[in-house]
Amino acid sequence: MMIQADPQFEALLTYLKDARGFDFTGYKRSSLMRRVGRRMTQVDIEDYGEYQDYLELHPDEFTALFNTILINVTGFFRDADSWEFLRNEVVRPLLLTKAADSPVRVWSAGCASGEEAYTLAIMLAEVLGPDEFRQRVKIYATDVDEEGLAQARQASYTEKDVSALPPELVERYFEVTGGRYVFRKDLRRSVIFGRNDLIQDAPISRIDLLVCRNTLMYFNAETQARILSRFHFALGEGGVLFLGKAEMLLSHTSLFAPIDLKRRVFRKVPRFLQTNGAMLVDVPHVPVRAEVGPIDQLRNEAFQASPVAQIVVTADGLVALANRQAEALFGVTSRDIGRPFRDLDVSYRPLELRRFIEQTQVERRMTRAGDVEYMRGPGDSVHLEVQLHPLVDADGGLLGTALVFHDVTGARRLQEDLEHANRQLETAYEELQSTNEELETTNEELQSTVEELETTNEELQSTNEELETMNEELQSTNDELQSINDQLRSSTNELDEANLFLEAVLTSLRAGVTVLSRDLVVQVWNRRAEDLWGLRKEEAIGEHFLNLDIGLPVEQLRPAIRKVLNGEPQPQETQLPAVNRRGRQIEVRVVCTPLVSSAAEVIGAILVMESDHFNGG
Template identity: 50%
Template sequence: MSEAPREQETDEELEDLLGFLRDARGFDFTGYKRSSLGRRIRKRMADVGIDEYADYRDQLETNADEFSALFNTILINVTSIFRDADAWTYLQREVLPELIAGLDPAEEIRVWSAGCSSGEEAYSLAIMFAEALGLAEALTRVKIYGTDVDEEALRDARAGLYPARSLESLAPELRDKYFEQNGSQYSFRSDLRRRVIFGRHDITRDAPISRLDLLVCRNALMYFNVEAQTQIVDRFHFALRETGFLFLGKAEMLLNDADRFDVVSMRQRIFRRRRGSAVTAQYQPPAPKMRTGFGGEMLTMARNRQLRDLILDAAPGAALAVDAEGVVVLINNHARVQFGLTTNDIGRPFQDLEISYRPVELRSLIDQATHERRTLRVNGAERRVGEDLQYFDILVQPLVGGGGLPSVTHISFTDVTVTTQLKSEVKRVREDLETAYEELQSTNEELETTNEELQSSIEELETTNEELQSTNEELETTNEELQSGNEELETMNEEMRIRSEELDETRAFLEGVLTSIAAAVVVLDKDLNVKSWNRGAAELWGLRQDEVLDEPFFRLDFGLPTQQLFAVVEECVKTRKRGNPVEIDAVNRLGRGIGCTVQCSPFDGHRGGGVVLLMEEGGSGDTV
């Protein structure tokens, strides 16, 4: 067989395999570049020792686990927190302020991370907006959608758990602020995690998330051929609001879309949808078709829809239907009343409605039911309305069309609030009897699942109870320590009170003595600063105690020529002996000349020693 026919045969076998993957599991890889796609499939075939596409298809049909291994080989998940730091820095410093300034302060900020892999990109966006807006405002305004076709990667993204090496590029202060250590791993903080919604989405087939302010799709377009890239960019253009920003990867550019996108930074691959640019991709439900009835009478789809709506409204519970493109095609009366929907929501993308992710993440369930072609049931889904809690059993049922493929998904809600509440009370009593260690371990694991799937408020109560028990034990220990410390403090306080009373008595005694002495008494410390200046000194020299206290004695300006005493004082300080009386001519406070007798004595009672000066008018020569 010649080489060319063999290559043609191989290409046909590859296309047959891709068609089988699309029909069997709903993964449509027909838009991917054949060179890279064929290389990855061949790699997986080599890993299991198979050479022919037909043989590998037999392997897929007989081994369901092989699908996961193949998809993991095809869908290369390469990502990290703030990957390509320069691009993220430019986005944060140059683009984010303009994006925020262009919105009303109370307006919601909608962001989509398309091809988010294991979630690092979506969490990077959450950190970036929290830093720009402040955490409190980010928790109320920012909503981030993270989507991917790889369910295994999405499970990792929903868990939000990463090893320390994955966060090495993140500054330590940001890591400590937005991640909590959980054993050997770090988990993204729970309050901000609630603003990130993960779900399965195929950017080549599914309707895009709309009314976006920022769309991030980095290094995903390069895996698709030109036709698929064009369709994806059309969807992105439709999804963005006017002047919304598009952030692509280093290997991607929009060279042929200058009429729809302005270049913000070609180096960092950041673009902005042009104001007034025409929308080329519209996502509306299929137009109704007409059919011919018996006798040639024409019945319109409008009539059929009216009858269908009447039947649906007569159903006992809330119900709605979503077509294969993810567009809402039916909403019955109970659903409109129960969930606040209107007839205007028919024709909108299901992912834009709150019911798509609350009370449970329905989009991934719809994808799973469609791909596995079986009905899925969710029991006891919790929904909070004001102060009240409601519980629903949800049935997700794919309906097969004429071509043998699921064409619409029917979703019904059965209100089981009363039954669920009774079961919840019984379960709470039973679980409260478990051991403390089992409660903590079980609660930590169940809370991680609860934060992702919005389930089981009971587990939160168990965690709170265990934490309170632990805190109570710590408080009891602390209380004993405080009681012991308090007794010691009371003893010390009593001793200090007694000493304070003694000091007060001593101080009062000394002040009384100094006051009763008619002569002028001045006490100097070792630096010859005034430490005491009695009433006799104030009356003799005319200076109050508050004017001279802690001032250098030999710099004071009063009627006594102090420089004549310097040698006497210095000798007294040096020898620590009482000096002889010194007669000095001075001027008293009245301006009258007097003869003053000064006696200098050592004083050892103030931090290393000082002197006491006794000054008397008339030269009496009395000593201290």
């Protein structure tokens, strides 16, 4: 069923195209109106005209609307079975047909936040190995969403984003930084991101593998046909197109033949062109040198006489033209015409120009590298500004790139001289201002010095009085300290007497006595305990009671000790067989009582050990 066009909705689409450069007129109206309506509901607007007014007043709303329309649903190795088929049945055979050192060019159209582009990088690195991947592979990843491209360029993902990847791939291709997973920088350089509108912008050319998954389904049939025609132009001979599950291409068999229809993998069909009744196959164009006429000679001389150095590189990366200034500056001669640009020194010195060329070709706009220093010889340097212009034909196809080198050495030196003069003038003004301020400050300091000398005299008198007062206070403090020292000495003597008395009491007891802390560490071990078990006081105090190696089975006393420590008020009595220090068997009666503090808290246990010789022992 055809959806009747809504004039207000069509006006809204025209406004989006004119205001922000997003052309949604080729999208399917059913899904497009549904997504726009969803965003209008979120801002509580029902009328398309009213929503257009809202966009004019709230520029931030464009981002929210575009994110709603474009969806940007993606992931690493989405539909893993299709990617497995692509790697084993398509990519490996495709690489075998290419020369060992030939470049591999891949286009990820509609790359969103970059997962699809980095999936391609992982797959190709696994097939080729990282070293060969870095030398041969270029992955051009494009989208119309600048916000998504900015995220993709960062190559940073959450743990959830990479959860679908096998752990070994995560370990090989990602580095954990700040809790996020960042794609390897050495491989990231082979992935080039740029904005490209599939409807309006020219396609990238000479592509071996073109991946555009679940993007065509948003466009109507007419727009799909136009985009597929561009894809056909973009792919090289034998190139492969990889689409999403919802895209069939059943009506475009003249452009693409299915390799595996289930997994949506197609191969480019060579296009036959009919001219005067003859059938011609679309073959690579081979330039033919024609006789040079007056106009051509004039153009050539004008190019050669240009006051700035210029080099023209073909879309295939070959040197097409170089003028006299380029020869004088970089040594590029007529013998270099037809050579790969990457083989020339100027391709990487004074700066790496190949990535700028690739950026220019992808984005189809002029790029600039400003203020680059180039050393022509010892002590001879020039400053250059390099401009790169894409050269396209009438149909939007890429022909090559023009490199223009402007010598800005004079302007740079004039700017440096001007900056130097400004700095000197500012310095002189600051020094003059500083001198004036110093003179004023000196006058104030002299006046202040006189006042300070008078004040110092008064302060010295005051200090003398304070010192006398402090001397008296120190003498008083010394007397107090002497009194405290006498009291401490008296207390120490009393404590020593008390300890001697306690020691005499414990020594006089006929029973062995030990006092334990709450954690069963021995605190007291009397003389009778030494005689009974052969363990000196110095060996017992500070040890855990249950760890003592004596003839008494101390482990059997644990229950009685625990009861006392847990607050049992009644003494716990136990009769145990034992072996005394002489190796004789004896019977020991052990009485365990609590050790209670002045605050009525149990702080330990007292064990009294009495023995009689075992009968027959």
